[in-house]
Amino acid sequence: xxxxxxxxxxxxxxEYKSLIPVADRFCKEVKNQLxxxxxxxxxxxxxPVHYRxxxxxxxLQKLDRVQLRINSVKDFQxxxxxxxxxxxKDDIEKVxxxxxxxxxxxxxxxxxxRLKEDQFGYSSIHVIIKLPDNWLLVPTFKGMSELxxxxxxxxxxxxxxxxxxxxxxxxxxxSVPSTLLRSIYRISALLETVDLxxxxxxxxxxxxxxxxxxxxxxxxxxxxxxxxxSLDTLLPSQNKSEDEQYSLMVSELNYFGIKTLQDLKELVxxxxxxxxxxxxxxAADRLIEYQREGLSSTLGTDRPETLAQGFFFTHTGLxxxxxxxxxxxxxxxxxxxxxxxxx
Numbered sequence: 001x002x003x004x005x006x007x008x009x010x011x012x013x014x015e016y017k018s019l020i021p022v023a024d025r026f027c028k029e030v031k032n033q034l035x036x037x038x039x040x041x042x043x044x045x046x047x048p049v050h051y052r053x054x055x056x057x058x059x060l061q062k063l064d065r066v067q068l069r070i071n072s073v074k075d076f077q078x079x080x081x082x083x084x085x086x087x088x089k090d091d092i093e094k095v096x097x098x099x100x101x102x103x104x105x106x107x108x109x110x111x112x113x114r115l116k117e118d119q120f121g122y123s124s125i126h127v128i129i130k131l132p133d134n135w136l137l138v139p140t141f142k143g144m145s146e147l148x149x150x151x152x153x154x155x156x157x158x159x160x161x162x163x164x165x166x167x168x169x170x171x172x173x174x175s176v177p178s179t180l181l182r183s184i185y186r187i188s189a190l191l192e193t194v195d196l197x198x199x200x201x202x203x204x205x206x207x208x209x210x211x212x213x214x215x216x217x218x219x220x221x222x223x224x225x226x227x228x229x230s231l232d233t234l235l236p237s238q239n240k241s242e243d244e245q246y247s248l249m250v251s252e253l254n255y256f257g258i259k260t261l262q263d264l265k266e267l268v269x270x271x272x273x274x275x276x277x278x279x280x281x282x283a284a285d286r287l288i289e290y291q292r293e294g295l296s297s298t299l300g301t302d303r304p305e306t307l308a309q310g311f312f313f314t315h316t317g318l319x320x321x322x323x324x325x326x327x328x329x330x331x332x333x334x335x336x337x338x339x340x341x342x343x
C-alpha cells in the first residue's frame with residue numbers, strides 16, 4: 001500500500017470515527033420516517049425495519065475487495081443500511097414509489113440483474129437515498145446533507161433464501177457439492193413459488209371481495225372477507241381498528257349459531273343500539289381511568305385518543321358485545337374458557 005493511500009485511509013478512518021454520532025442520528029431519524037411511511041401504506045412487514053451502520057473493518061474490506069476510489073467516508077452509499085422485509089411481493093412497488101416521493105433517490109438496482117447464469121441469488125431491490133432539501137432546513141437533520149443510505153427491499157421468502165445462502169456459502173454452482181445441487185435448485189424454486197402463489201391468492205381474494213353483495217348474499221356463510229365487508233357497512237367506521245381479529249370472530253359467531261350473513265344482520269339489527277350505548281359508557285369510564293392512571297388502565301387499548309370521542313370497542317368488539325347481550329355474559333365467558341382465549 002502506497003504512502004499516499006495510507007494517508008487517504010488514515011484520513012477516511014478519522015472522518016469515519018467523527019461521523020458516527022451524526023450517522024447514528026441519521027439512521028434513527030430515517031427509520032422513524034420509514035416506519036411512518038410503511039404504516040401509512042398499510043403494507044405487511046415480515047420483520048420490523050432494521051438498520052445498521054457499516055463497521056470500519058467492513059469498510060476496509062470493501063475498499064480492498066472492490067478497489068473503490070473514494071475521497072470521503074460519505075462517498076460510501078451503504079454506510080447506513082436499512083432492510084425492509086415485506087410479506088407480499090405486490091407491496092414492493094408501493095414501497096419504492098413511496099420512497100421516491102419522500103426521499104431523494106440517488107440510485108436504484110436489483111441484485112438479481114448482476115448474477116451470472118451459474119450463480120444462485122435472490123431478488124432484492126436496493127434504493128440509495130439522501131434527505132430532500134426541505135428536510136435539511138429542520139434542525140434535527142443538521143449536518144446530514146451529504147449522508148446516504150442504502151435501503152434493501154425484499155420479501156420474506158427472498159430474505160430466507162438470502163440468509164440461508166449466506167450461511168451455507170452456496171453462491172454459485174461450483175461451490176455446491178454435486179450431491180446437494182438438486183436440493184439447492186429445488187429450495188430456490190420453492191421460495192420463488194411462495195411469492196408467486198401469495199400474489200395469486202391476493203388477486204383471488206381481491207376478486208372475491210368485489211363479488212360480495214351484502215344486500216343479496218344473505219344466505220352466504222360467513223368467512224373473514226365477508227365478515228369484514230359486512231361490518232364495514234353495518235357498523236360505524238370510527239370503531240374499526242387496524243388489527244381486527246376477523247378469523248377469531250367467525251369462529252365465535254359460528255359457536256353461537258350465527259353462521260350466515262342473514263344471521264349476522266339480524267344480530268346487528270336487534271342489538272346494535274344497546275352495543276353502541278355500552279361502547280359510549282365504556283369509553284367514558286376508560287377515559288377517566290386513562291386520565292387518572294395512564295394507558296395501562298385502558299385494558300391495553302392503543303387508541304386513547306378515541307375515548308374522548310366516545311369509542312372504545314372495535315368492530316369485532318361491538319359484535320362481541322352484541323353476542324353478550326343476546327346470549328348472556330356467562331355463555332360468552334364459557335366460550336372463551338372452552339377455547340382458552342383468556343390466556
